[in-house]
Amino acid sequence: MSSVTIRDVAKKAGVGVGTVSRVLNDRNAVSEATRQKVLAAIDALEYTPNLAARRLSRGKMMAIGVIVPYFTNPSVVRRLQGVVSVVTGSGYDLVLFDIEKVEQRADFVRNIPRRQLVDGLLIVSLNPTDEDVEELLQANLPTVLVDANHPELSRVRVDNVFGGYQATRHLLDLGHRRIGYISDFLNDPFNSPVRDRLQGYQQALTEAGIAFCSDYHQQGVHSRQQARLMALDMLQLPDPPTAVFAYSDTQAVGVLEAARELGRRVPQDLSIIGFDNIEAAEYLHLTTVQQGLYDSGAKGCQLLLTEMLDPPASATEILLPTRIVMRQTTAVYDNTTRQV
Amino acid sequence: MSSVTIRDVAKKAGVGVGTVSRVLNDRNAVSEATRQKVLAAIDALEYTPNLAARRLSRGKMMAIGVIVPYFTNPSVVRRLQGVVSVVTGSGYDLVLFDIEKVEQRADFVRNIPRRQLVDGLLIVSLNPTDEDVEELLQANLPTVLVDANHPELSRVRVDNVFGGYQATRHLLDLGHRRIGYISDFLNDPFNSPVRDRLQGYQQALTEAGIAFCSDYHQQGVHSRQQARLMALDMLQLPDPPTAVFAYSDTQAVGVLEAARELGRRVPQDLSIIGFDNIEAAEYLHLTTVQQGLYDSGAKGCQLLLTEMLDPPASATEILLPTRIVMRQTTAVYDNTTRQV
């Protein structure tokens, strides 16, 4: 509750407030003797600058905002961890906004710049609309997208078309011909990776001379449970897929559960590949497409800090690589040992 | 970059700044006609109050801080989710501090109250020292602990002694007599649950007339990998335990891996029980002691908001229940079917 102000310090040290401020901010136009006097006074009074006042007069909030959707999603949490690692020690504070409902999104994106709450903004796994971007640019608020895309904003992401291609190609290379894709809803305007990966999936199929079969694609809300239900359906088709590509590891786990329920052995009877390489993937021995979740957050945050210092002329794009992590849920398609 | 201020609005509306402020803050001492004029001016100028200025003059930051250690820990993340759910929509912003190194802790706890950055503080899974508490109380900063303990601070937690007792008792009830405990380091001053659960474990053993055997307790840094190594050791003792109680689900997964590596069937040859009931526990079919992770965050945050409004005379404690969630990693001890 110490409301000792800079004026108290100035009085105690027998100097002017400007001098104290200069000492606090390391402006070097202060003689060593004076500096020592001021530091002594600060120490004696246990003075700490009031942040709100500093922010007001500097016009900077010394905070960066992070907008995160569906905080329950492990891949989002992992990206956030990357962000946190960079923010901690940058001198900025991290203000977290969670979006659980679609309506909240517009509110946040609109209000954050207006409220002048933060000096920079990180938007994770959420595609902004053109109007959002307009608003952001007009407010002159440095913004970086992580795992999201818009031509006018700087961004860190992966090539999801290629990722989907890689996953599908991996299964094709193992000899699979009937390959399912279990995904989030395709028509979610804020989630473009789901469409990109489908595109990669279709590209790989086409390349292999296989026609896309709509029975082999199911979409639903993003959850293990829902993925399980969709997989249960798909695996009970008259001519079920021998391999499934799941949009996320979370969903792949649902597929794994469905397979177990139906008595299909993985990988002998069914190959499963996920996407993300979340921590659970490792101990479930799930083959997956790895993307640098943590890195995307860290890199995005670094990029933001850089751009806050000197605003770039145009948006930069950092593309992180994806790669297959082979574990034990995919195997060569071999009709002779199959039980189904 | 609209720097339209309250004075612009006042001029435009032809009223005084005080009146505009009153309209903004819903003080009802404003006539309807004036209110309309002001609102029209606000609309026309697209005015939004400057947060920093408001914070400075009100002396409130409208933000709550959350200190979180080891953000990588799934149980911590889950608690944080609970916190986020309550903060969102409370009108407060959430400022997140991550502590990865022990040295950081003191810095944070010391500096946060001083910097007057937040109006309330939530400390998750980190026991404050007496000095920390002294500092906090002196700064008059409302603080609530989540999954941590100190008699002078309000807190939301579980009875870890009882939780440890429950877990061990469950194994004893299944007929096990050689029961291991795999845990974090006991001497970590900031982690008391690890000692509490050990106490419960020992209590249950004593009650069953079983002497505590130090070979059956291993401690190490909190990670799946380390738990795996410790389990590997313990399971290769001449007279290995038939059941293991792991301090956390994360560590239980490590034990699960060790068992698999050694060819021990779970639960036929080895029973494993974890603690927390994190999401992964469900799809790994891990028997565990459930504690309301999400709830603890939500309740803690609610408590904090309440106490920020009217400071309580003394600290409150909310004890959340724990209960066994039986899944498929524990079974009756039956020597006849054992392979080891």
Add this chain to the structure above:
DNA sequence: TGCCCAATTGGAACCGGTTCCAATTAAGCA
């Protein structure tokens, strides 16, 4: 009609920093 009180309203002072400008001091040089 005149007086009193309550409801509104205007605006100065304040919150606690930063910054800029003018003033003072000291150093450098002829």
Add this chain to the structure above:
DNA sequence: TGCTTAATTGGAACCGGTTCCAATTGGGCA
């Protein structure tokens, strides 16, 4: 020694709100 210039320093003005106090207005009542 006198003058120029650079280095320090003090402190008023400012950032953009809120709040309090004094002033104005209008209604109710005798």
